[in-house]
Amino acid sequence: MSQHYPVLLVIVPLLSAFFISAAGWLNRRLCFPIAVAALSVAVFSSVGLLLRVLNENVVLYKLGGWSPPWGIVYSVDYLNGLVLVVVSVVALLNLVATQRSVEQEFSEKIGAFYTLYILFVTGLLGIVVTGDAFNLYVLLEIASLTGYGLIAMGEARAPLATLNYLYMGTIGASFYLLGIGYLYIVTGSLNMADISAILPSLYHSRTVLAAFIICMVGVWLKMAFFPLHAWLPNAYTYAPSAASSLIAPLMTKVMIYVMIRLMLTVFTPEFVFGTLTLSNSVVWLAVIAIVMGAVLALAQRNLKKMLAYIIVAEVGYMVGGAWLGNRAGMTGAILHIANDALMTLCVFLVVGNIVYKIKGYAFDDLKGLFRKMPFTMGAFVVGALSIIGVPPTCGFFSKWYLILGSIQAGHYGFMAALLFSSLVNVILFFRVIEIGYYEPVQDHEGHEAHAERVAEAPLSMLVPLLIVAAGLVVVGLYTGDIVEHVIEFAIPKGIV
Amino acid sequence: MSDLIPFIVAKYNYWIYITLMMIGLYAMIAKNNLVKKIVGMNIFQTAIILFYVSIGAKKGATIPIIEHAHGDAARGSVSHAIEIAHYINPLPHVLMLTAIVVSVATLGVALALAIRVYNRHKTLEEDEIIDQIKGI
Numbered sequence: 100m101s102q103h104y105p106v107l108l109v110i111v112p113l114l115s116a117f118f119i120s121a122a123g124w125l126n127r128r129l130c131f132p133i134a135v136a137a138l139s140v141a142v143f144s145s146v147g148l149l150l151r152v153l154n155e156n157v158v159l160y161k162l163g164g165w166s167p168p169w170g171i172v173y174s175v176d177y178l179n180g181l182v183l184v185v186v187s188v189v190a191l192l193n194l195v196a197t198q199r200s201v202e203q204e205f206s207e208k209i210g211a212f213y214t215l216y217i218l219f220v221t222g223l224l225g226i227v228v229t230g231d232a233f234n235l236y237v238l239l240e241i242a243s244l245t246g247y248g249l250i251a252m253g254e255a256r257a258p259l260a261t262l263n264y265l266y267m268g269t270i271g272a273s274f275y276l277l278g279i280g281y282l283y284i285v286t287g288s289l290n291m292a293d294i295s296a297i298l299p300s301l302y303h304s305r306t307v308l309a310a311f312i313i314c315m316v317g318v319w320l321k322m323a324f325f326p327l328h329a330w331l332p333n334a335y336t337y338a339p340s341a342a343s344s345l346i347a348p349l350m351t352k353v354m355i356y357v358m359i360r361l362m363l364t365v366f367t368p369e370f371v372f373g374t375l376t377l378s379n380s381v382v383w384l385a386v387i388a389i390v391m392g393a394v395l396a397l398a399q400r401n402l403k404k405m406l407a408y409i410i411v412a413e414v415g416y417m418v419g420g421a422w423l424g425n426r427a428g429m430t431g432a433i434l435h436i437a438n439d440a441l442m443t444l445c446v447f448l449v450v451g452n453i454v455y456k457i458k459g460y461a462f463d464d465l466k467g468l469f470r471k472m473p474f475t476m477g478a479f480v481v482g483a484l485s486i487i488g489v490p491p492t493c494g495f496f497s498k499w500y501l502i503l504g505s506i507q508a509g510h511y512g513f514m515a516a517l518l519f520s521s522l523v524n525v526i527l528f529f530r531v532i533e534i535g536y537y538e539p540v541q542d543h544e545g546h547e548a549h550a551e552r553v554a555e556a557p558l559s560m561l562v563p564l565l566i567v568a569a570g571l572v573v574v575g576l577y578t579g580d581i582v583e584h585v586i587e588f589a590i591p592k593g594i595v
Numbered sequence: 596m597s598d599l600i601p602f603i604v605a606k607y608n609y610w611i612y613i614t615l616m617m618i619g620l621y622a623m624i625a626k627n628n629l630v631k632k633i634v635g636m637n638i639f640q641t642a643i644i645l646f647y648v649s650i651g652a653k654k655g656a657t658i659p660i661i662e663h664a665h666g667d668a669a670r671g672s673v674s675h676a677i678e679i680a681h682y683i684n685p686l687p688h689v690l691m692l693t694a695i696v697v698s699v700a701t702l703g704v705a706l707a708l709a710i711r712v713y714n715r716h717k718t719l720e721e722d723e724i725i726d727q728i729k730g731i
Contacts, residue, residue: 233690240697247704251711258711259724265705266623269636276694277643283687284650 101151104144105160105173105228108183111140112221116214123210130213131198137217138191141224145183152180153584159230167230168293174230177589178363178433181581182227182356185437189348189444190220196448196563197341199556200455204339205252212252216345219245223353232279232365233289235357236272239321243268246350249342250334260333267320267330274317281310282365291365298366302374311366311375318361322354322414325388332395332407340454343403344447348440351410355417355436359429362421368593372424382513385419388412389516393523401461403450405527406443409486412520413439419513420501426594428504433586434578435497438485441574442494445482445567449475452556452564465531467540471554474561476535478568483528485571488521493575500582608649615642629712629719633705640698644691651687659685 115137122129151158152175160173175183194216205212222242229235247268251261283289285306286297301307316327323331331351335343362371372378392412399405417439420432450460452475457464469476485492498517505514555561574581603610615638622635659682709719716724 233693237693237697240701244697244700244704247708251708255715256728258708258715259728262629262705262708262712265701265708266632266636269701270620270623270639273640273643277646280643280647280650280687 101147103160104148104151105158105175106162108141108144108148108187108228109173109221109225111144112137112217112224116217116221119217120210120214123214127209130210131194131201134194134213134217135191138187138194138220141187141220142184142191145180145187145224148175149180149184149585151175152177156588168288168290171234172230172290173228174292175228177585178359179227179356181433181585181589182353182436183224185440186220186223186227186349186353189440190223190345192563192567193341193345193348193444193448196560196567197344197451199560200451201339201341203455204341208252212249212339212341215245215248215252216342219249219345220349223349226353227356230291231289232282232291232294236276236279239272239275239357242350242353243272243321246346249346250338252342253338255337256333257337257339260330260337264330264334267327271317271320271327274313274320276317278310278312278314278317281306281313285310291360294365295367298370302370307366307370308375311361311370314361315358318354318358319418322351322358322418323411324414324418325384325391325411328388328392328411328414331411332404335407335410336401336404340447340451344444344451347407347410347447348443351414352417352436352440355414355421355432358418359421359432363591368424368591372594378422378424379510381422382419382508382510385415385422386512386516388415388418389520393520396527397523402453402465402531403447403460405531406446406450409524409527410443413443413486416498416501416517416520419516420504423504423508423510423513424594425504425507426590427500427507429590429594430582430586431497431500431502431504433589434500434582437581438493438497438571438574441567441571442482442485442492445478445564445571446486448560448564448567449479449482452560455556455560456554462531462534465535466538468535469532471540471552472556473553474555474565476532478564479535480532481568481571483524483532485575487524487528491575492571493578494571496575496578608652609646612642612646612649615639615645627721629709629721630706632721633702633709636705637698637702640694640701644694644698647687647691647694651684653680653683656681656683659683 115133119130119133122133148158156176158175161167162171162173201209201212219242222238222245225238226235226242229238247261247265250264251258279289282294285301285304286294288294288297298307320327335347338346362368389412392408392415396405396408396412399408417432417435420428420435452472453465453468454460456472481492485494488495488498498521502514502517505511505517619635619637619639619642622638623632626632626635661677712724713719716727718724
């Protein structure tokens, strides 16, 4: 059983998506339990895989018994073992937390929604688990196409926002495919480990350089790295709340994983940081991404769009950290994949609860919310503190590693950008908290409404949210263990 | 100038794919109509498919099936050595079967979204839609 974890991770959700689709026609109440069961298997296998990786370093699974480089392998090491756990746990928690909101938003289309949901998670898990560069492209498109479907199910402006996302996303995926094509021309292989074994003698070839840059641009488009971010804010804002709290934490983070995988495994650090002299300029791009993300977030007048722009800034953190080219920066970037997934999940679940109760997420709708929804807003404060980077929440620790990395690399511009964005985050979140805490609720004539009663979201939405909020602190407290036992081994020895 | 023409002709497959890709990209950036943008996107994807197909091709080579291999072995005669240069590499073509499926699926999703946009705004021209959203 345990030797089949890597494939169960992908096969079980994939097949259950078809069952959910059938259940959507027969009996809609079955959709949710099947989805929960499928993702529980995924969580179980990913945790089991991480435990196996801690003992065996690398778990290889040869699909159909074909050995690499001819067959497709699923290979799990410390890096993707961690990301797999994050993806499956975030997807399961969000699934449980948004059950009521999905029922409210799509009474008729529950079957379609859960089918897309599970297929999306299948795609993401497949991207993370696979050891084959072309396989990654196919799974990337599975995740993207289902992601377009999920976002387009949202409010009235969603289809247009999704169409813009689709144009940009397709160009991104096509660029990745083109880059893999160039790599295939020079190496004749698609297996990641095999490519990286063949490449060293070709590091000075211009084809390899072109392949690397084209792949990177494709991945940056998909993760909304600043100049290429235009699709993200609208798509995430107009998506249905259950979909945005799934896609916002996971899609960009998985693409960061793909970038780090390309940098560390396919093209080795010797090539990325030694042969190329790009790293300084990419870190400066990340600085611009962080500053622009923070400034654009300041300009927003509604909560969901503000959070979407914060994601743009967070992507800058991770890209910059990975490109600093030292151990502390890379540790910060990998740790931030996990932390940012959790804290984005936390704040987007809060938005989901607010939308469920008051049908709006503009700043004006938030007045008096602390009295009306104390637990939801309590979780929001924890998520906000984590995004700002206050200890002992987990956001502090990854930011600490990133700043440490920027000092070691002597890149003070990146450090300044991180501190600037933390300060802007303080303003952003305290403005929201101020509106929610101090501004009185007004009724339609503009008079102050009388004593607001507590009207919390239902328990099934509240309990997972509080678990996530507590998780932010717990992950923060166990950061030392995560870094020491997992991330330390995920970074190759070449990076000092 | 005399160097340029052989340079282009020698690698004509790359020039064709890059030209097609740029036509597609131009349509996606410059066209105002949503469906024209979708068509541009499809040209863009097709260019990459053609790129893969062209790198798998080889002059004077045949399909990678070894004729009578099993029959000769049964008769006991040793078949002559297999020259790799005589056969094309089928892998890029096989990969493109998947990529074609992906591009058809993307096209389908995009057109479905365009229908949703049209039903709401009664137009597919991007500037008119933006005017409607801004409330002009």
